[in-house]
């Protein structure tokens with residue numbers, strides 16, 4: 001696997017509370033979008049990825065999905081405990097979306113409203129469901145995907161990592177084919193760039209670095225209202 005990643009503060013926010021993890025050797029790709037006042041969001045996303053990386057560094061034993069799920073729950077515990085110990089971090093949390101490529105399969109774990117996509121044969125498919133108020137409205141048919149992008153309550157999460165003692169983790173396994181791309185990104189990209197535009201950029205930019213740069217640049221051209229993080233992995 002090859003991978004490229006880029007994160008940008010954007011043009012409005014004072015700090016970057018997003019973080020990413022790319023470990024090509026271990027096949028781990030992840031993004032996290034932290035939240036909480038006074039830099040607590042930065043701490044949450046950092047701690048979550050550090051904990052995840054520590055748990056996955058031994059490599060896979062026998063059951064990647066169970067091990068990944070345990071690693072995400074461990075990350076939850078680390079963020080939650082840190083928030084309980086330090087009053088200035090109280091209430092912090094983060095999204096966490098992970099793809100762990102083992103053999104010819106991608107094992108996915110997900111909490112929050114960042115996303116993972118599979119780009120195959122020119123077609124972009126979302127692999128995760130947003131754990132957000134508007135995401136649930138879209139799934140129940142009460143709101144279109146386009147309306148959700150501009151909804152005033154689009155930032156309300158229904159599930160986050162580190163805000164409670166334990167967390168329910170969505171998991172999924174995807175069989176990979178040569179040439180597949182795995183895209184992980186935070187809502188700072190999705191708020192201003194449509195899926196069709198992402199697909200077009202991935203089609204036009206065969207080099208990973210250029211594709212990642214183009215996605216971030218487009219989000220900035222659209223005002224960069226939030227931190228933007230993009231991780232792109234190619235299975236070969």
Ligand code: MN
Nearest residue numbers: 033187188226
């Ligand atoms: Mn965000």
